[in-house]
Amino acid sequence: MSFFASRWVDAPDCAVEVGDGLLPQGFRAAGVAAGLKPNGALDVGLIVCDAEAVTSAARFSRSGAQSAPVLITRQQSQLDGLRAVVVNSGNANAATGERGLLDAAAMRAAAGAIAGVPPELVAVASTGVIGVPLPIDAVTAGIAAAAVRLRNGGGAEFGEAIRTTDAFRKEVGLDVQLSGGTVRLCVQAKGAGMISPNFATLLVFAQTDAEIEPDEVELLLAVCTKRSFDRISVDGQLSTSDTIILQASGASGVRIEPESDDERAFGEVLDAALRQIALLVAKDGEGARRIGRVVVRGGDQRGVERVAHAVADSPLVKTALYGADPNWGRVIQAVGAALPGSAPLDVDIEIEGIEVCSQGSYVEHDAQALAEAVRRDEVEYEVTLAGEGAETERFFSDLGHEYITINADYTT
């Protein structure tokens, strides 16, 4: 089965999945068990780029309670030239005050020493429980242990080390055919929908051996993040620790010129990869049954965004999705809540192409066909407001018993 499994992602023509487990040229990675996870699983990961000419870009959670590694990386690292990335799972190093900042800086320094670069060229990320001091000695020992394992084939164990409660790995390797030759793109991510809040952080690391100017790396990551991770509603909650990094080593010798056909082709591949991974994040979680997509058209941009958020974040819509309940009243309720003061509301609603509401009023429809349609793995809701021009989409996970079970009894 293709990595690009969702009907909401266009599999790019110019890319092929690769199964050799190798990172793009110029990158080495490793993952080790440093003892942060009680079960002895891998919990410290390291990526090093050996190319001095690396370019990069990074994006972070906008939370007011950003974790120490987010603060250190965002404020003190050179985000357009990151040579190394060091990550631990099992502890978020968030709400840890001055000590947390010192610990994040220590991780960064240790990784920099191994990569042979100043700390400013290292990004650090942590995911796990909030409000507990990081066992920094164990982490730095883990970084040292990772140093000797670094290799071009180490992407999979790095991916393993950043996982927390993810039910499945979220990784892909793609070879992309460009006019000047073939480049590779690899992505490792962690994040699970509607599950395990303290571990719900999104971490995404992407590497390519294409040669790309810093401004273009920034642009590519910004555009593709906006169409992927910015469009998933997990549980409407913003993590302290979300981090997304794209590094380009240039080691393939294949250069991507700004505004070229090659850039468009590479952008399509990155876009598809990140969208599919975002959908995997929405779908992950023990017992998650299906994912939804809401498309909102008409009105103005602010209005469609508000409506898309309201539908995708609604626990009523999410539980209906979980139960395959064709209860479209919950959709119009969410739309109305997003647009206060606009009654009577001129809105059309279709679910899986079946019109259920026109101009704010119910439409007779085939209830049996609708009941069958909402049992699919992916369910699409289309909301059309009065007016033209604006359009957005949002992906969301369902809300089921497993979310309650896991979240109601997490730290105890």
Next chain:
Amino acid sequence: MSFFASRWVDAPDCAVEVGDGLLPQGFRAAGVAAGLKPNGALDVGLIVCDAEAVTSAARFSRSGAQSAPVLITRQQSQLDGLRAVVVNSGNANAATGERGLLDAAAMRAAAGAIAGVPPELVAVASTGVIGVPLPIDAVTAGIAAAAVRLRNGGGAEFGEAIRTTDAFRKEVGLDVQLSGGTVRLCVQAKGAGMISPNFATLLVFAQTDAEIEPDEVELLLAVCTKRSFDRISVDGQLSTSDTIILQASGASGVRIEPESDDERAFGEVLDAALRQIALLVAKDGEGARRIGRVVVRGGDQRGVERVAHAVADSPLVKTALYGADPNWGRVIQAVGAALPGSAPLDVDIEIEGIEVCSQGSYVEHDAQALAEAVRRDEVEYEVTLAGEGAETERFFSDLGHEYITINADYTT
């Protein structure tokens, strides 16, 4: 046990609960089974005020998808002089288009004919499933049947008729001692926390036989609603149909002068009654275990409101409350999400008086004491931001398995 059971409500000194089941002077009510509820339960309720000098005030859902009865009442009734209220449960008459408006108008006209007043002096409310036409013939037949049952002791059966999935009745009768004599205040309400979305509408009807000027009725209802129903987070969802009405018949002959001690005393009683009922709404729902209160201080008013909403609406905080999980990381996560771009965040957090976070960083605390504290029926979270002056509170229900069970399989 006193009606004022919550520690978050100050039981007013000048009021005593009355058990005689009688409405304030000047009011008659009834409830009948009109066949809207499949199980044959009461589903049409009527309140009539026989005093021509009645004063009243009303508040409604701000949803853009307001139901037909909300639209008709809000736009076409004389809200400061409502003589009658007619309600049905089992069908919300929402997303029902032109026909829905005609049906709501027909309900209003039928109730007006029985009360002997023009339709403009009648309020109409409906609660139940969205997007299904109202069986108007059954409803008008029910209104006719209610006419012959109207009596001063009919408040309880009216309260029964407006219930949907409420696990318990939400009503109170209070005699209030004022300088000029005793007045009565009765309240009937429906609404259940985190449960049965299509039925999650809040309906509140309050009657008194005090004589109060229309402006003062409006002011009293506005202030008391703001401190009660505006401060509960059920599931963060806004109903199409919320309606709150206060009627004052003046039939006791006891007048409440504007800005008098009597007005303050009556306001305290109304405030306590509506707050306690709001807490009962948050607490209701099959399997709901406990309710939370978040108090946010410091910063500015916009900031504290955002933080209070974020904490109270967070599914992570709600599931932790359900599971009695002392996981304060979820609280700081919600605070951070509400205040993007403000990192590093200067915030203190206490749970049941136990300090767990100071200036954004964890505080060593007695974990055993905290674990015991969060098992109480009511759990209080205090969040203090930098700065002074602003303060708000918000009440919220927990999120448990029963919400999933009921909401995942509602219409099928």
